[in-house]
Amino acid sequence: MKESLFKHNLPFVLLLAGLAGLGCTSCSDDNDEPTNQMSTESERNAYFKYDASDVLVEEDTTFNVFDEIEKHIKATSGGNGEEEEAMHEYYTQMYDDLKAIVEHKADSICAVNPGNSLEAVIGQISEMGRVTITYTDLSADGTYKRMSTRVVYPTRFTFDINANNIILGCHYTITSNAECPTNMGFQSLVSDACLLGAEWATSNNNLVVMPDYEGFGASVSSTHPYLIREVQARQCLKALIVAMNWFTGTHGKEFNEGKVVVEGFSQGGAVAAATYRYWLEHLNDDWAQTLKTPILGAVCSDGPYDPLATLQYYCKNNILTMPVAPVLMLKGLCETDRECIKAGLEATDFFSKDFCNTDIFRRVNAKTYTTTQCEYALRDNPGSMTIIGETSVSASDAFNKETYEYFRNDKEPTDNPQLLKKLKVLKHCLEKNALTYGFDPSAGFDLKIPIMQFHVTPNFTFFHGKHDTVVPIDNLNGIKQKWSSSVYKLVTCPNIYDHGKLAAVFFLQLHDRYVQEMFKREWKPGTFSFVTADPVK
16 A cells, blocks of 8 residues: 555555455445446456457567666665665676576476577566556446556567466556556656566466556546545456466467456555455456466555544554544445445545645546655644644544544444434445455355366465554454465564655565565465564575
C-alpha cells in the first residue's frame, strides 16, 4: 500500500484481486442488496470469453535485459543514500546471477546445436518482448470500458526458448497514472516492473503479466475500486486470459502444461490473494477449465487483507503514517461499491473539515500526483492538524469525531442518526471485502473434469512485518483464526521495519524464493520468522 524502499513515502511499484462474497448480509433497508458480483456461472463464462477482435496492441517493443540492468547499475553508482547503495548492490548481483544462468543455458544450447555462436545465442536468450495490450472489460460501475495490461516475455524461439509458466503480478498502491505498469519504463529502482519481469522471463522462460488496475492506464477516467476484492480479482483474471490468448495467437505457444503464480506486495498482496481466492471458488466453471492453466498459489506480502481491521488499527493507535491510504479506501468504497452508492455515502462524510480542506482529495482525483505528493497536501495546509514528521497525522485529526470514536471503540453517535446509518453501511462494506469473509479454504476444493476428480489444496504464502504501521499485522488475524494452518505459509519479520523497508526485504531477499518454490512444487505450510540485519544482504 505504500511507495517506499527505506521510507514509507518514496515511489514503489510492484510488478508482478476481489471478493466472491458468498453469504453476504446486507445493511440495506430491503432485501434487494446491490452487489458488484456475478452470481451465476453463465455470467462468468460470458465475461471471461476471449474475443481476439477486441484486443489491440498499443506498444510492441524488444529490449536486452542486460542493457537495462547496466543502466540501473550506472544510475545507482556512487550514490550516497542508503537506498542508492542498496539498489546498486542489488542490480550488480542481479547482473552477475543472471549472466551465469544465461551463459549456462547458452552452453547447453550450443552443445546440441553445433555451429551456433555462443555470443549470438546469449543475445537471443536475453532479448525480451514488451507489449501493452488494451481490451474491453467490465468496470466497477457495471459499464464496459477499455482497460490495459503489460506483458513481458522471451522473444526468441529458434532454440525452443519458450514461455512456459506465468507470473501474474499485482501492483502496489499508486495515485499517479504515470506509475501504472503500462506507463512505467525502465525508470525506477526495485520497483521496475519490466526489469523484474524480464529477469524472470529470461531465467525461467516465464510469461509475466502485469495488469493496470481499473482507474489507471486505458481506464484512467474511471474511479479506482480500491480494495473492492471481487472487482479487482476478476479484472486481473481477465487480463491474464487476454494476455495468454494474445501470446498463443501471436506466437503459437500453448500453455497446456504451464502453471500460474499470482503475487504482489501491499495492495498487490491483497489483490493477489483475492485473485487466487476467486479462481479457487470458481475452478469448476467452464471459463476456468477452458483456461487449462491452474493457479498454483498466491505469494503475498504486507497486504490489507482485512480493510476493517486496518481502519480500526489506525483509530485505536491514533496514527496515520500513510494518510492517503484511508482516503483511497473510503473513496473507492463510496464511489464504486453499490451498497455504499445506494446509501448515499461520500468519503468526505467521515473525515474532518481540516483534513478535507488540505487539497488531498483533489490531488487523488487528479491522478497526476504520487502518494507522497498527495500527502504533502497535509503539510502544505494543515489547518489545526498536527503534522508528525513530513506527512503523518493523528487519526483523531484526520477523521471526524464520530467516525474516529466509532472505529476506535465502537461508540455510536447518539445525536446524528444519519451519520450512524452511514457508518454501519461503511463498516459492513469494509468487512465484506476481507479475504476471509464468506471464505474458508481449509477443506480444499474438488476439481471435476470428465472421468476424473482432483482435490486442490490451496497454497497461500503470507509475509508480513510485525511493526508495519501502514498495513498492520492485524490483517492476518482473521486468516489465523478461521483457516486451517495447512493451507498457508506464514512468515513474519520481527525487525522494527515499517512498510517501505519491508518491501525491500520482500523483494530483495524472499520474493523469488517464494515464487519458485510454488513453480517447483516445493511449497509447504508452516509458521516461520525471518530476521535480517540488512534488507539487502
